[in-house]
Amino acid sequence: MVGSTFADSGADLQLVGIRKTFPGFTAIEELDLTIPAGSFFALLGPSGCGKTTTLRLVAGLEQVSDGRILIGGTDVTTVKAHKRPVNTVFQSYALFPHMTVLENVAFGLRRRGIGDPAGKAHEALKLVELDHLAGRKPGQLSGGQAQRVALARAVVNRPALLLLDEPLGALDLKLRRQMQLELKSVQGEVGLTFLHVTHDQEEAMTMADTVAVMNKGRIEQLGAPQELYELPRTAFVATFLGQSNLFAGEVVSSDDRLTIVQVADTRLSVPTARTHRRSGHIVIGVRPEKLFLHTSPVESDSAVDAIGPGRVLDVSFSGVSTSYLVSVPGFGEVTVFAQNLVSGPVARVGDEAWLSWNIEHGFGLEDEALPDSAIDSIDRSLGQEGAHAASASSDRAE
Numbered sequence: 001m002v003g004s005t006f007a008d009s010g011a012d013l014q015l016v017g018i019r020k021t022f023p024g025f026t027a028i029e030e031l032d033l034t035i036p037a038g039s040f041f042a043l044l045g046p047s048g049c050g051k052t053t054t055l056r057l058v059a060g061l062e063q064v065s066d067g068r069i070l071i072g073g074t075d076v077t078t079v080k081a082h083k084r085p086v087n088t089v090f091q092s093y094a095l096f097p098h099m100t101v102l103e104n105v106a107f108g109l110r111r112r113g114i115g116d117p118a119g120k121a122h123e124a125l126k127l128v129e130l131d132h133l134a135g136r137k138p139g140q141l142s143g144g145q146a147q148r149v150a151l152a153r154a155v156v157n158r159p160a161l162l163l164l165d166e167p168l169g170a171l172d173l174k175l176r177r178q179m180q181l182e183l184k185s186v187q188g189e190v191g192l193t194f195l196h197v198t199h200d201q202e203e204a205m206t207m208a209d210t211v212a213v214m215n216k217g218r219i220e221q222l223g224a225p226q227e228l229y230e231l232p233r234t235a236f237v238a239t240f241l242g243q244s245n246l247f248a249g250e251v252v253s254s255d256d257r258l259t260i261v262q263v264a265d266t267r268l269s270v271p272t273a274r275t276h277r278r279s280g281h282i283v284i285g286v287r288p289e290k291l292f293l294h295t296s297p298v299e300s301d302s303a304v305d306a307i308g309p310g311r312v313l314d315v316s317f318s319g320v321s322t323s324y325l326v327s328v329p330g331f332g333e334v335t336v337f338a339q340n341l342v343s344g345p346v347a348r349v350g351d352e353a354w355l356s357w358n359i360e361h362g363f364g365l366e367d368e369a370l371p372d373s374a375i376d377s378i379d380r381s382l383g384q385e386g387a388h389a390a391s392a393s394s395d396r397a398e
């Protein structure tokens with residue numbers, strides 16, 4: 001495979017014990033990753049977590065400090081960049097300004113002496129729906145069109161592995177959505193392996209079959225988008241991939257079915273199959289759209305967890321849904337997304353509110369404690385509603 005870089009199908013990529021240090025800085029602590037051939041894999045993480053560094057290592061533009069890189073089973077750790085069956089689309093997609101779109105796309109094929117470069121370039125341009133602009137110069141294209149040419153130029157080489165580093169970063173939201181769908185269909189049609197880097201969680205979830213969430217040079221969790229969203233393993237994943245309400249508590253009991261957790265003065269249940277911890281300190285969570293907001297008291301029962309009363313701090317109406325921020329003593333600031341089934345919000349700022357959710361929707365994290373920012377919010381909720389909290393807990397005690 002190495003040497004003949006024109007592939008019929010995607011190759012799998014294996015990163016084994018990768019470490020990368022720059023003078024005075026460790027960008028990647030330890031990275032083990034297998035990306036199956038033909039998959040669309042997204043590497044998601046905040047700025048500076050090591051995404052571009054990972055791509056540069058795979059492309060051969062940077063040397064590993066430790067570990068091995070295998071593409072299609074072949075060790076390429078010491079193979080030079082231009083000999084690897086890899087193409088990269090960088091965020092800054094430099095097209096050759098003096099060549100036409102067609103010549104730009106055919107350039108790599110010509111250089112490597114591959115037959116029928118023009119025919120193949122037209123095919124690639126059709127894939128990104130730009131064949132009608134084949135005769136233009138890059139200066140006569142919009143930003144989105146230029147980005148699609150860059151994509152065609154990479155795809156036409158049939159790399160066994162295509163690396164995409166925030167390739168849609170420069171586009172406006174509408175074009176970005178359109179390109180996401182196009183990229184996904186291009187990948188499906190050509191069957192290559194795509195490794196896509198982004199810090200946009202929605203982009204990662206809509207496009208990829210597998211998402212890896214990276215934090216500080218490590219992968220925190222890897223899986224299908226839905227799996228990561230429904231069952232995040234750490235507080236970082238729970239809050240980086242969508243929003244989560246997290247509560248720190250203490251496990252009271254745990255059997256095969258349910259794990260009971262004491263949070264402030266309330267007992268909550270989490271399905272044992274959905275928790276990573278079954279004893280001691282624990283952080284449990286529930287997504288905002290899984291919560292119901294009530295303006296009169298609700299009680300927990302065998303299927304439903306309930307907390308409150310709290311105080312509505314903020315109401316944001318956004319058409320399809322309303323987002324409520326509710327301060328619940330001992331639980332901090334809890335976010336609720338409610339679909340607008342009636343006309344407008346059901347509660348106003350300052351109202352008393354109770355929250356409930358189906359216990360099947362809760363999850364238990366691997367973390368023992370909440371991140372600091374969440375603790376601040378709980379302190380605030382207790383400070384603000386101190387008197388209220390005291391009366392609420394004494395009511396319960398009776």
Ligand SMILES: Nc1ncnc2c1ncn2[C@@H]1O[C@H](COP(=O)(O)OP(=O)(O)OP(=O)(O)O)[C@@H](O)[C@H]1O
Nearest residue numbers: 022023025027046047048049050051052053054199
């Ligand atoms: N040549 C270098 N020398 C020293 N440190 C570097 C070098 N290249 C990258 N780094 C550091 O390594 C870390 C990871 O950088 P990287 O470019 O991989 O981040 P990223 O995840 O792609 O971030 P972004 O989303 O902002 O593009 C950063 O802290 C960065 O400052």
Ligand SMILES: [Mg+2]
Nearest residue numbers: 051052053165
């Ligand atoms: Mg980057």
